[in-house]
Amino acid sequence: MKPDVILNSFGYLAEAAGVTIAVSFAGIVIGFAIGGLVCAARVSPRVWLRRIGAIYVSLFRGVPLLVQLLFIYYFLAEFGLDVPAIVAAVGGLALSSAAYQGEILRGALNAVPRGQSEAAIALGFAGADVWRRILLPQALRISIPPLINEFILLIKASSLVSVVGIAELTRVSMNIASLTYRPLEAYVGGGLFYLAINLILAGFGAMAERRLAIGGGR
Amino acid sequence: MNADLLWRYLPSLVSGFGVTVFCWSVGGAFGLILGFAIALARRLPFPPLRWALRAFVEIFRGTPFLVQLFLLYAGGPYIGLRLGATAAGVAGLALYSSAYFAEIFRAGFGAVPAGQIEAAISVGMAPFDILARVALPAALIAAVPSIVNMLIILSKETVVLSIITVPELMYQVQTMAAETFTAFDAIFAMAAFYWLLVECVSRLGARVEKRVTAFLAHDGARG
Numbered sequence: 018m019k020p021d022v023i024l025n026s027f028g029y030l031a032e033a034a035g036v037t038i039a040v041s042f043a044g045i046v047i048g049f050a051i052g053g054l055v056c057a058a059r060v061s062p063r064v065w066l067r068r069i070g071a072i073y074v075s076l077f078r079g080v081p082l083l084v085q086l087l088f089i090y091y092f093l094a095e096f097g098l099d100v101p102a103i104v105a106a107v108g109g110l111a112l113s114s115a116a117y118q119g120e121i122l123r124g125a126l127n128a129v130p131r132g133q134s135e136a137a138i139a140l141g142f143a144g145a146d147v148w149r150r151i152l153l154p155q156a157l158r159i160s161i162p163p164l165i166n167e168f169i170l171l172i173k174a175s176s177l178v179s180v181v182g183i184a185e186l187t188r189v190s191m192n193i194a195s196l197t198y199r200p201l202e203a204y205v206g207g208g209l210f211y212l213a214i215n216l217i218l219a220g221f222g223a224m225a226e227r228r229l230a231i232g233g234g235r
Numbered sequence: 236m237n238a239d240l241l242w243r244y245l246p247s248l249v250s251g252f253g254v255t256v257f258c259w260s261v262g263g264a265f266g267l268i269l270g271f272a273i274a275l276a277r278r279l280p281f282p283p284l285r286w287a288l289r290a291f292v293e294i295f296r297g298t299p300f301l302v303q304l305f306l307l308y309a310g311g312p313y314i315g316l317r318l319g320a321t322a323a324g325v326a327g328l329a330l331y332s333s334a335y336f337a338e339i340f341r342a343g344f345g346a347v348p349a350g351q352i353e354a355a356i357s358v359g360m361a362p363f364d365i366l367a368r369v370a371l372p373a374a375l376i377a378a379v380p381s382i383v384n385m386l387i388i389l390s391k392e393t394v395v396l397s398i399i400t401v402p403e404l405m406y407q408v409q410t411m412a413a414e415t416f417t418a419f420d421a422i423f424a425m426a427a428f429y430w431l432l433v434e435c436v437s438r439l440g441a442r443v444e445k446r447v448t449a450f451l452a453h454d455g456a457r458g
Contacts, residue, residue, distance in 0.1 A: 166385070
């Protein structure tokens with residue numbers, strides 16, 4: 018173990034970590050938006066919307082992310098749809114994450130006691146307000162820990178976007194390993210950056226849980 | 236696409252799929268049990284235990300599965316822990332997934348309305364009955380979709396076991412690709428097996444979910 022290999026390549030690793038964070042963050046945010054729509058479709062009273070939601074989840078959760086990324090980047094180009102690498106990377110992460118996030122949100126929504134929405138209707142809340150002010154805030158609070166799970170998995174899965182030519186953390190670690198012939202140091206260095214990113218994310222999750230916790234302790 | 240070749244390698248692919256399903260189901264089952272125990276223990280009024288478990292969750296969740304598996308399999312003998320490849324693989328899957336399951340169960344228990352627990356206490360239910368008959372059924376409503384998510388992700392993580400020579404599906408597929416120079420056929424076969432597994436898990440999950448949410452009426456009143 019030669020720690021100076023990590024120190025010498027610190028700049029490259031930090032830059033690559035920035036790429037990993039940027040791609041993952043965009044994937045998380047867009048995935049959350051699509052995941053919300055998937056969840057809404059799956060709890061909709063309309064049968065055809067529920068079915069579309071179910072097909073979406075089965076497709077994007079069942080097909081490996083690697084295949085989805087290759088499909089978006091290489092296969093769509095066959096039909097003249099030239100997707101830039103960064104768009105393919107973020108899009109692939111977002112589409113696949115949306116299936117998982119949609120399921121998490123649906124579970125949380127089911128766990129909000131029925132009396133809550135009944136009380137809101139009895140008080141004369143409009144349909145949209147029942148969602149915006151009563152159901153969504155409570156569902157979001159319940160779903161924070163599994164959502165943080167999913168975000169951490171997404172950050173680790175973002176190593177796959179190197180197949181469409183994006184130099185993120187894992188790819189740069191591989192390059193350093195082959196340049197210096199010190200694979201152990203290179204991967205430990207990359208791994209420490211992943212750990213740091215995930216610990217910060219988990220910290221944000223704990224903070225959000227504290228902020229949204231029900232007062233009065235339990 | 237070479238059907239003849241697939242037919243010839245079918246026995247080794249099926250045996251690999253069997254090993255994959257074995258490692259995934261045993262590792263996932265122990266991960267669920269361990270995760271449940273962690274989620275319960277984190278509710279005890281004993282701060283040092285809570286901090287230790289929080290650290291366990293953050294470390295096993297924050298580092299890649301491959302690294303954990305290497306440390307367990309290659310590093311284990313240094314501390315006197317000698318595991319065979321399959322045993323190390325199963326133990327690794329269980330430890331890794333338990334961190335995620337612990338968070339899922341914690342969120343599930345957090346979603347149980349406080350009034351239900353208070354009501355159970357006030358009618359004089361024993362602590363174990365409160366857990367088994369009130370808290371757990373209510374917690375599972377929020378937890379089951381996330382558990383199914385995680386089990387699917389875990390089934391895909393089992394490919395990593397091929398690196399420590401567990402003869403699971405990925406290992407057999409790589410052997411087939413190396414012996415026949417047909418990467419496409421081998422990977423197609425693998426995709427088909429995985430799709431079968433994920434589809435079965437999703438279906439099973441949907442049935443379990445129907446069972447645990449049976450007492451929620453699903454008509455109207457939701458928005």
